[in-house]
Amino acid sequence: ETGVTQSPTHLIKTRGQQVTLRCSSQSGHNTVSWYQQALGQGPQFIFQYYREEENGRGNFPPRFSGLQFPNYSSELNVNALELDDSALYLCASSLASRNYGYTFGSGTRLTVV
Amino acid sequence: AQSVTQLGSHVSVSEGALVLLRCNYSSSVPPYLFWYVQYPNQGLQLLLKYTTGATLVKGINGFEAEFKKSETSFHLTKPSAHMSDAAEYFCAVSEEEGGSYIPTFGRGTSLIVHP
Numbered sequence: 184e185t186g187v188t189q190s191p192t193h194l195i196k197t198r199g200q201q202v203t204l205r206c207s208s209q210s211g212h213n214t215v216s217w218y219q220q221a222l223g224q225g226p227q228f229i230f231q232y233y234r235e236e237e238n239g240r241g242n243f244p245p246r247f248s249g250l251q252f253p254n255y256s257s258e259l260n261v262n263a264l265e266l267d268d269s270a271l272y273l274c275a276s277s278l279a280s281r282n283y284g285y286t287f288g289s290g291t292r293l294t295v296v
Numbered sequence: 297a298q299s300v301t302q303l304g305s306h307v308s309v310s311e312g313a314l315v316l317l318r319c320n321y322s323s324s325v326p327p328y329l330f331w332y333v334q335y336p337n338q339g340l341q342l343l344l345k346y347t348t349g350a351t352l353v354k355g356i357n358g359f360e361a362e363f364k365k366s367e368t369s370f371h372l373t374k375p376s377a378h379m380s381d382a383a384e385y386f387c388a389v390s391e392e393e394g395g396s397y398i399p400t401f402g403r404g405t406s407l408i409v410h411p
Contacts, residue, residue: 187339216398225386225401226340239398273339279396284330287339 185210187288189274195294196264202293204259206274209286215257216285217249218273226273232257233279261293269295298323298389302402310410315359315374317405319387322368329370330388330399331361340386346370357381382409 188207196202208215214233218226228241232251246262255276261268271292275285303318321327328347332340344355351363361372370387384406390399 189339214396218401223404225403228398228400231396231398233396238396275340277397284342284345285340285399287332287341289337289339292337 187274187276187286189272189288189291191291192289193292193294195296198264198266198295200264201260201262202264204261204272204274204291204293206257206259206276206288208255208257208274208276212276212278212286213255214277214279215251215255216275216277217257217259218275219243220271220273220290222270229259264295266295269293298327298391298400300387300389300400300402302385302387302405304405305403306406306408308408308410309377311379312376315372315377315381315407317372317385317387317407319361319370319372319402320368321370321387321389323389323391325391327389327391328397328399329361329363330390331355331359331370331372332386332388332401333357334384334386334404336383343372343385377407377409379409379411382407 216231217229220226231239235251248260250258271290273290274288277285299322301320330345331343344353346363354360384404387402388399390397
């Protein structure tokens with residue numbers, strides 16, 4: 184059973200640029216969620232995808248967008264990067280209708296300069 | 297709306313001592329409760345979960361937690377701390393909404409273990 188894999192592991196971008204983060208979900212999982220974890224904070228929910236549709240969104244602006252693909256992998260896109268976007272971005276997969284907890288990837292550390 | 301409060305941003309114990317990490321939740325419906333652990337520069341790993349049934353839940357690495365509805369608490373304990381337990385611990389609550397379960401996390405408690 185493969186876990187959740189995220190790429191890249193680290194990324195440095197300049198303010199105003201755009202970034203795409205990628206996530207492969209755990210085998211058998213059909214739901215993907217993205218979280219932002221600022222330094223010293225708990226993960227904050229960005230959005231969730233199920234069957235390629237967004238089915239839940241946290242308090243993040245529209246410049247945070249995502250995609251889920253037929254194989255349940257996912258992308259997180261952030262436009263017009265701001266310094267406060269610097270954080271660890273976590274992808275988590277789960278099986279819809281089964282609240283057995285999420286399986287998290289190791290995250291992508293994004294630094295905006 | 298659901299929310300989680302973790303009491304104490306840092307907890308310091310000696311190796312071999314009891315570990316107690318506190319978590320209180322707010323939920324409008326019967327909640328699902330979780331504890332996750334995060335080691336430096338890594339993602340979150342599920343320690344244990346409460347969904348239904350027995351209120352005392354056992355997890356990995358010798359941790360357990362007890363769901364107390366009357367106190368809206370889900371505190372995490374371990375009888376004897378080990379140096380390898382030093383990490384960040386997150387309590388989370390989720391409710392079913394529109395067929396999906398989206399956990400809300402607390403701010404985390406950093407467990408420090410002294411030799």
